[in-house]
Amino acid sequence: MFLKIRIKMLSNFSRIVFLLPFFLIVFSLPAYAALDPEIVKQLNAETNEEKVASIKNIALLGTPEAAALLQAMADDALSFSGDTIIRMEGDRAINVATGQEIKPLPENIETLVTNNSTRRALNASLSLLKLFSPDREERIKAAKALEASADALSMPILDQVLIKESDPEIKQIITLTRASIELKNPDPAKRLAAVKSLGESNHPDVKIKLTELTDPANEPDAGVQSAAKESLASLENRLLVGESISRVFTGLSLGSVLLLAALGLAITYGVMGIINMAHGELLMVGAYATYVMQGIFRTHFPEYIDWYVLAAIPVAFFSAGLVGILLERTVIRWLYGRPLETLLTTWGLSLILIQSARVAFGPQNLEVANPIWLSGSIEAMSNVVLPLNRIIIIGFAFFVLALMWVLLNRTRLGLFVRAVTQNRAMAGCVGVPTARIDTVAFGLGSAIAGLGGVALSQIANVGPDMGQGYIVDAFMTVVLGGVGQLAGAVWAAMGLGIVTKLIEGVAGAVIAKIVVLAIIIAIIQKRPQGLFAIKGRFVD
């Protein structure tokens, strides 16, 4: 009976979804477990302190009814009449303490008003109660949220969870949370046990708590102090591992962006020997193409807005490729074999492209939103959070790399491109249309830069100047890896990314840049042909 009534009164679908877990628990109970009317009554006490205490007391019950009541209060669905707290269902009034309908309908029903402090207490209590959710993911989330914020008041609930919970991972988190609360226990023996068990923790906040205990001013007991030091050491070790993993990951992420920028350059520079200073602007073209696709999806296909990035991939590929082919046909073609003029001309072209973007889209950075499937993150360890968009971009970079590898090594066109890279005159002699191959290769390099632009739009600002920041690093990647070498570009990009981020962690961004440049100069001195150079036209 109770169930049916309750569902009927819920107008809001999301509320049903939220409460569903509690209903499931209710099903398994033999009868409605009544709440203590004295405690419930306090929800409408005179002072805020009393209300908050009442909320906490109800939460401590840890029962589904308590959760449902607090949720109803958080949703502003409660009323009162005199001392009785009531929930209205149509024109029937339900006493929340007993779950019974009140007949006849009481007079003077007023809405129970919540304020900031009661709402805060409600939210905290509700998240505590989520520890009893039947959904494992939800329980883990709740446990992790508690890990840093739990106080002594939560202890009874935590104990209850430890009895009921069967999942070892959640048990582990709760045990550590209990231990960090126990650190404040006046009994040194309990503190000692807590400190010892906290050596197993991975949470950065625990580190602060343990550090406090190594100070004699905070911790009178010498045994607890030394145990805290030990636990702190093992905790710091594990945190260091996590930090290193984070750095390597950020390095990989930077490397994958460099790779996307450098792959295109590796082709244009490798095949034609052209130093294309406008390559960064082709990244920009790709990013603006993404922005335009986002706009088109917003106005015309709002229901598919989450997939605009996928649609932007081919659009960016072809628009950047077309711009590249246009540049090659109209300007660069006439400058073959004149590297200095090419460099200056392409620099000029890059300025023209930047200004064109300013005229067309305005000088400000544009907002390109991550779709749902690109936002969020994966928490690999308590201090290792891997953003989803970066993970996907790393995958995307390797996908583009694989595509290029197939194109260069498994198609006849690729065979021709490699032949022209190696010996242009001879390729011409066996009938390869070298001028056409130049155009295609330049277009392909530009198109891949466009793909890089799609990736960049998801992690960086989209603006007219965005390409400038990547061109130098991309060139360094190509030169370091060896001209015209895919494998070289991969190793150089990932190496540069990871080394930069590792040094940044120790010495800061500026020093990292200097050190990386010095390393590159040293390597180029030793191996002018790059790390993975093949013998070819430009390295003879």
Place this chain on the structure above:
Amino acid sequence: MSDTSVNMAHGMGENLSEPIKNNSILQLSNITVSFDGFRALNDLTLTFQVNELRCIIGPNGAGKTTMMDVITGKTRADSGTVFFNQTIDLSNLSEPEIARVGIGRKFQKPTIFENHTVFENLELAMKVDKRVRHSLFAVVDDLTRDRISDTLRLIHLGEHTEQVAGRLSHGQKQWLEIGMLLMQEPQLLLLDEPVAGMTDDETERTGELFNSLKGKQSLVVVEHDMAFVEQLKSNVIVLHEGSVLCEGDLATVQANPKVIEVYLGR
């Protein structure tokens, strides 16, 4: 269109020193080339027949390489004409155009794509539609594979198909280049000292290769190695100071007193 009318059109009809034979693949008439007054070729007139193997020998400076250069368009003749297939006037064509009408040339130094595999080298050289759009989706079909493996067998590289060409021995590189030339299906193949730098064993196998092409492919071989020339058992032309000294099989030529004088006497 008759041969005479073509020649008449170029105003060369009367100058022909001998009538054009109907099955000639290449006809050089009265070619003269001077470098700063030195006459590298002096009124040279030569005819090569279809599917014939010809060897050209001569001492240093006799004009052998210059003759090759004139045929392939690398050097322009001061006077005289070169007709290919009796109707195509090569003096009007550029180097790549001459290559495209069907004259393949192998240089002394092996020129191959060192970073490509043997198979890829042959695939690159193959005579197919090499336009971009076609090449993107082109696959190595059975016909291609058969042709490439035929050539591989011919040039003794069947076991090195996936080998990177740069790792081949000198002799193998020479064979690979010959194979690449054959893949282009030239009507006439010019080979400049193909066995230079080869071991005796390799030289002999190259000779076998050329002998197997005899009668199927028009070949002109410039060579110093007399043992190799003897193995080919072909008609030999001796060049001296830019013109033909004598012509005939090797034994006849070697018995010619003028030849002995040119090679030994001076």
